[in-house]
Amino acid sequence: MNDAPKKGWLQRLSDGLSRSSRQMTEQVVSTFVREPLSETALEQLEEHLLESDLGPAATDRIVERFRELRFGAGASEVEVKTALAEAVANELRSHEARYEPLNGPRPFVTLFVGVNGSGKTTTLGKIAADLTGQGAKVMVVACDTFRAAAREQLKVWAERAGATFESRRDGADPAGLAFDALTRARAEGYDVVLIDTAGRLQNKSALMDELLKIVRVLKKVDPEAPHETLLVLDATVGRNALEQEKIFGRTAYVSGLVMTKLDGTARGGVLVPVAQASDAPIKLIGVGEGIEDLQPFDADAFARSLVGLEATS
Numbered sequence: 407m408n409d410a411p412k413k414g415w416l417q418r419l420s421d422g423l424s425r426s427s428r429q430m431t432e433q434v435v436s437t438f439v440r441e442p443l444s445e446t447a448l449e450q451l452e453e454h455l456l457e458s459d460l461g462p463a464a465t466d467r468i469v470e471r472f473r474e475l476r477f478g479a480g481a482s483e484v485e486v487k488t489a490l491a492e493a494v495a496n497e498l499r500s501h502e503a504r505y506e507p508l509n510g511p512r513p514f515v516t517l518f519v520g521v522n523g524s525g526k527t528t529t530l531g532k533i534a535a536d537l538t539g540q541g542a543k544v545m546v547v548a549c550d551t552f553r554a555a556a557r558e559q560l561k562v563w564a565e566r567a568g569a570t571f572e573s574r575r576d577g578a579d580p581a582g583l584a585f586d587a588l589t590r591a592r593a594e595g596y597d598v599v600l601i602d603t604a605g606r607l608q609n610k611s612a613l614m615d616e617l618l619k620i621v622r623v624l625k626k627v628d629p630e631a632p633h634e635t636l637l638v639l640d641a642t643v644g645r646n647a648l649e650q651e652k653i654f655g656r657t658a659y660v661s662g663l664v665m666t667k668l669d670g671t672a673r674g675g676v677l678v679p680v681a682q683a684s685d686a687p688i689k690l691i692g693v694g695e696g697i698e699d700l701q702p703f704d705a706d707a708f709a710r711s712l713v714g715l716e717a718t719s
């Protein structure tokens with residue numbers, strides 16, 4: 407994503423993570439400032455990190471780090487927060503990567519997968535707007551052909567972004583649509599093709615078959631496509647996101663994760679175990695409903711905002 411208005415996005419990140427950082431500051435940091443070094447404080451730290459959904463493995467390592475740091479009675483809140491941010495960033499740095507559709511082959515094909523309601527359509531719409539804003543020729547393809555409402559919503563986003571919209575009537579073969587759309591995009595010199603897919607988990611194997619068929623058919627047009635498969639996960643479902651990562655990550659060749667709705671939860675720490683469970687890195691995060699609220703994932707900025715410090719990267 408275009409990160410030109412830097413100050414703006416850092417502020418949005420802090421605002422978006424304010425529910426999580428409030429929880430961290432009120433519980434974790436204040437406990438530790440009150441009772442530095444004691445075993446009780448370390449136990450409370452562990453409890454609060456688990457409550458923030460950081461997961462047992464990262465929590466153990468962070469508690470160990472605090473044990474080594476041996477904060478004295480004079481430790482300030484900022485020192486404790488800085489140490490916590492550093493420990494969280496350490497957990498995430500190797501899971502950070504960029505989504506750069508304009509730096510790859512043309513047309514750059516991105517497939518969006520994830521359960522209904524995770525924020526797939528919104529994420530795709532925000533990306534379309536960002537890319538057309540940068541002058542790219544963008545095609546949006548609605549492969550969730552069974553749900554008219556989903557199609558309509560995507561159409562609104564595409565029109566707003568000034569992108570071309572491709573869809574079919576109810577129940578049409580999504581793979582056939584993907585094939586025709588990519589063929590047209592290649593012939594007409596599109597820069598980017600963004601493909602929305604269905605997310606009905608009620609029939610997991612049918613859904614996975616459908617996704618795999620779309621991928622197979624895209625490869626007939628361009629053997630390298632899709633160049634990116636983004637799995638969209640909703641942070642407000644907490645540790646259920648781990649389950650969704652398992653289901654999609656295993657079958658859909660996911661190459662990047664997008665975690666949305668981080669503004670809607672006090673447990674934004676869930677990003678840590680999800681990132682660590684996945685073979686794919688985190689590429690984007692959503693911290694609000696606005697177009698600018700979809701941001702490139704930056705482990706250091708995220709960690710600082712999560713503990714309520716001003717992000718500096």
Ligand SMILES: Nc1nc2c(ncn2[C@@H]2O[C@H](COP(=O)(O)OP(=O)(O)OP(=O)(O)O)[C@@H](O)[C@H]2O)c(=O)[nH]1
Binds near residue numbers: 521
């Ligand atoms: N607060 C907040 N809301 C978001 C964010 N991302 C998406 N949403 C909202 O989440 C809701 C669901 O998003 P959709 O994009 O419709 O989700 P979807 O996965 O496409 O779901 P279907 O349309 O049901 O397939 C919408 O109301 C979005 O506005 C975010 O980062 N923060």
